[in-house]
Amino acid sequence: MDKLKTKHDKSAFFYLLPAIIIILFIYGNPLIRIFWYSLIKWDGLLPTKEFSGSINFLEVLTNKYFLQILFNNLIIIVVTIPIVVLFAIFCCQFIYLRVFGYRIYQYLFFLPVILPNVVAAIIWTFFFHETGPINTLFTKIGLDFLVVNWFGNPRFSLYGLIITIIWKEVGFAIVLFLARLSSVDPYLYDAAKVDGANDFQTLRYITIPQLKSVIQLYVILEIIGLLNFLFSYIFVMTRGGPGFSSTVLEYFVYIFAFTYKKIGPANAVALILFVITFIFVLIYLRFSKSSEEVD
Amino acid sequence: MSGRVKSILIKIFVQIIFISFSITVLFSFYYLIANSLKTEREFSQNQFTLPSSFNLSNIIKVWTKGDIDIAFKNSLILGISTVIITLIVGILAAYAFANLKFRAKRGLYVTLISTMYFSPMILVLPLFIQFIKIGMNNTYIGAITIHTGLRLAFAIFLLTTYFRGIPIELIEAAIVDGASRLRILKSIIIPLSTPSILSLSLLNFYGVWNDLLIGVLFLQKPELHPIMVAISQFRSKSFSSATSIFAASLIATIPIMIIYGITQKFFVKGMTLGSIK
Numbered sequence: 001m002d003k004l005k006t007k008h009d010k011s012a013f014f015y016l017l018p019a020i021i022i023i024l025f026i027y028g029n030p031l032i033r034i035f036w037y038s039l040i041k042w043d044g045l046l047p048t049k050e051f052s053g054s055i056n057f058l059e060v061l062t063n064k065y066f067l068q069i070l071f072n073n074l075i076i077i078v079v080t081i082p083i084v085v086l087f088a089i090f091c092c093q094f095i096y097l098r099v100f101g102y103r104i105y106q107y108l109f110f111l112p113v114i115l116p117n118v119v120a121a122i123i124w125t126f127f128f129h130e131t132g133p134i135n136t137l138f139t140k141i142g143l144d145f146l147v148v149n150w151f152g153n154p155r156f157s158l159y160g161l162i163i164t165i166i167w168k169e170v171g172f173a174i175v176l177f178l179a180r181l182s183s184v185d186p187y188l189y190d191a192a193k194v195d196g197a198n199d200f201q202t203l204r205y206i207t208i209p210q211l212k213s214v215i216q217l218y219v220i221l222e223i224i225g226l227l228n229f230l231f232s233y234i235f236v237m238t239r240g241g242p243g244f245s246s247t248v249l250e251y252f253v254y255i256f257a258f259t260y261k262k263i264g265p266a267n268a269v270a271l272i273l274f275v276i277t278f279i280f281v282l283i284y285l286r287f288s289k290s291s292e293e294v295d
Numbered sequence: 296m297s298g299r300v301k302s303i304l305i306k307i308f309v310q311i312i313f314i315s316f317s318i319t320v321l322f323s324f325y326y327l328i329a330n331s332l333k334t335e336r337e338f339s340q341n342q343f344t345l346p347s348s349f350n351l352s353n354i355i356k357v358w359t360k361g362d363i364d365i366a367f368k369n370s371l372i373l374g375i376s377t378v379i380i381t382l383i384v385g386i387l388a389a390y391a392f393a394n395l396k397f398r399a400k401r402g403l404y405v406t407l408i409s410t411m412y413f414s415p416m417i418l419v420l421p422l423f424i425q426f427i428k429i430g431m432n433n434t435y436i437g438a439i440t441i442h443t444g445l446r447l448a449f450a451i452f453l454l455t456t457y458f459r460g461i462p463i464e465l466i467e468a469a470i471v472d473g474a475s476r477l478r479i480l481k482s483i484i485i486p487l488s489t490p491s492i493l494s495l496s497l498l499n500f501y502g503v504w505n506d507l508l509i510g511v512l513f514l515q516k517p518e519l520h521p522i523m524v525a526i527s528q529f530r531s532k533s534f535s536s537a538t539s540i541f542a543a544s545l546i547a548t549i550p551i552m553i554i555y556g557i558t559q560k561f562f563v564k565g566m567t568l569g570s571i572k
Contacts, residue, residue: 011476012397019388019407019447026418026444027410033421091316094309101313108317110563111324114555116505118523119544123323126342126537133326133343167319172566179567196298199305221412228414232507236527250416257420258512270417281412285405 034274037267056264060256060272063265065244072158073248077226079162080169081219087166088173089211093203095174096181097189106178110171117168121236124164125151154245157238161246164233165226173218180214181207220284227277249273327548331541338538353542357529363543365518366525372435373521374503377442378496384443385450385495390480392451393458394466404455411448415441419512426513438513438521442506446499453568457491458484494565497558504551522547 041052060066091109095102112120127133128150138146150160184206192202230250234240240247240255247255249269256266330338331353332346357363391397392404422441423432431437461484469479485492503521510524520528526543555562 008397009391009395010397012391012395015387015391015395016403018384019451022384022440022444022447023407023410026422026441027413029425030418030421033425034417037421037424090312094313099306099309099313101310105313105317108320111320113566114551114562115323116523116547116551118505118507118527119327119548120323122526122540122544123327126326127323133322136343175563176567198298198302199309224412228412228416231416232505232523232527235507235511250414253416253420257423263420263424266420270420273414274417277413277417281409284412285409 031274034267034271037263038271041264052264056268059262059265060268065247066252068244069247069249069252072244072246073227075158076162076165076230076248077223079159080166080226081222083166084170084173084222085215085219087170088177089203089208089215091170091174092177092181092211093199093207095178096207097199097202106174109174112168113171113175115168117232118236120168121164121233124160124167125237128160151238152242154242157242157246161230161233161237164237165230169222173222176218177211177214180211184210217284217287220280220287224277224280224284227273227280249276327541327545330538331545333538335536335538338536353538354546357539357543358546361525361529361539361543362517362520363522363525363546366520366522367546369435369514369519370504370522373438373442374500376435376439377446377503378499380439380443381446381450381499382492382496385447385454386480386485386492388447388451389454389458390476390484392455393461394479394484404451408448408452411452415445415508419508423512432513433516433519435519438509441509441513442503445509446502450495450499453491453495453565454488456568457488461487490561491565493558494561494568497554497562498565501551501554501562504547 038056039051039054041055091105095106099105115123129135130149130152134150135147138144148156150156188206189202192206197205227248228250230248231254234246234248234251235254238246240251250273253266253269253273256262256269260266326342329344329346330342332350333353334350337347358367388407392400419441426432426437431440465483465487466479469483474482505523506521507523507527510521511527514520514524526540526547529540529543
């Protein structure tokens with residue numbers, strides 16, 4: 001009996017209960033409902049609910065904007081992540097090597113991360129305005145062909161969004177990479193210097209290999225983030241437009257539900273987003289050590 | 296090209312890149328502050344110059360007539376309540392994960408933690424329908440429950456990680472002295488974990504302050520609008536103008552900047568810990 005008691009602690013249940021109840025209510029319960037709602041034909045208000053099988057999914061998949069929206073998700077990921085990662089590695093290397101003014105740079109580069117998303121989105125909406133700072137700058141330096149109506153033109157609105165996201169995200173990657181680099185033996189850099197390596201060579205042969213594992217984690221985490229946490233930017237900057245040119249799956253759920261008021265298809269999109277995210281979360285958990293925290 | 300020249304060229308190149316990015320950051324803040332102090336006419340004439348006079352009338356106007364004061368107060372209520380509830384629930388759960396033994400611990404832990412990564416957008420639709428049915432939409436308690444749920448995984452993760460670092464000898468000594476579980480939690484674990492508790496509270500407050508989605512959907516009545524919703528819908532207000540939007544944005548940014556300024560280290564540590572592990 002005593003042995004059992006040291007092995008399993010019944011009081012653990014009471015400590016965990018409040019957390020489990022809240023998570024079940026906020027995550028468990030809606031997830032089950034998503035599966036259910038995505039399979040029925042229902043406008044969300046009427047009591048009549050009829051089983052409709054795959055009709056909601058068909059409506060989503062045959063929606064003429066669906067492929068474009070998936071493609072927008074893909075573009076955001078494949079453009080944002082390499083730029084953020086490369087720029088962050090570069091900054092990280094030279095801040096680590098204490099380039100002139102590195103303390104100030106380190107401080108400044110993190111400021112966009114702190115700025116509330118909505119505020120950052122508002123500032124950059126003005127930046128991208130037809131007569132805003134960006135177009136003014138292009139005119140001043142004689143690059144008139146780059147002057148475009150960023151958020152009025154479906155060809156550019158997505159890129160306006162991406163530039164804002166990169167600007168906001170890069171500081172976090174720098175801090176993350178620096179934290180890893182600070183545990184690297186500085187002797188490595190000194191030895192390389194003695195051997196005549198310049199700063200780009202140490203970047204290539206020391207910094208990048210040392211950062212490899214943290215970069216892997218960051219990339220997976222950032223894919224999850226870009227799939228799931230862009231609502232504030234899109235809602236403030238483009239509302240998904242013009243047309244659907246800057247709509248992503250996440251925002252499509254919102255449009256289906258609250259503009260079209262179609263509950264079934266909205267849930268079908270939410271379910272698709274859930275499945276895609278779930279795959280990346282599984283990959284992340286495999287790579288990360290978070291599950292080793294408890295045993 | 297000799298190695299020395301090359302290394303100087305590299306340094307110049309790095310400075311050019313760093314200064315360029317710094318300018319975008321500094322200019323954003325300058326743009327926000329300068330334009331929130333201008334009159335609408337001044338702004339339309341030139342958005343780059345300093346304001347001709349130090350004129351706080353926009354800020355006073357949005358605060359008193361633009362309902363930003365109410366939104367500010369709403370966000371404070373939401374933020375502080377979420378911070379407190381998340382702390383209590385999170386500490387209890389983290390204690391179980393870090394110090395107690397029970398069945399299916401690891402599975403439960405991983406399941407709870409992985410909720411951290413899913414978009415609130417996936418959940419809000421069923422929750423929205425359910426909240427209307429049970430009358431929890433347009434209530435603080437409804438929004439606070441959602442915020443707590445969304446932030447709990449990270450709280451449990453951060454606290455469990457920290458609690459596990461507390462020397463087991465301290466806890467065993469207390470058990471020998473006959474201290475109860477709750478007493479150990481209260482007088483050993485919590486006092487030793489103040490840095491992580493502080494980090495967590497700051498990040499949770501920041502998260503709620505920063506939120507737009509939950510506010511847009513679950514606090515639709517204007518008198519319940521949290522600050523980010525109030526700002527994002529400013530354009531539709533009768534007197535709305537660019538300078539008022541800047542003034543309101545500035546008001547929303549100041550508390551965050553003050554908190555960050557005072558507690559920089561805790562803030563950054565908490566943020567990075569969640570990703571590295």
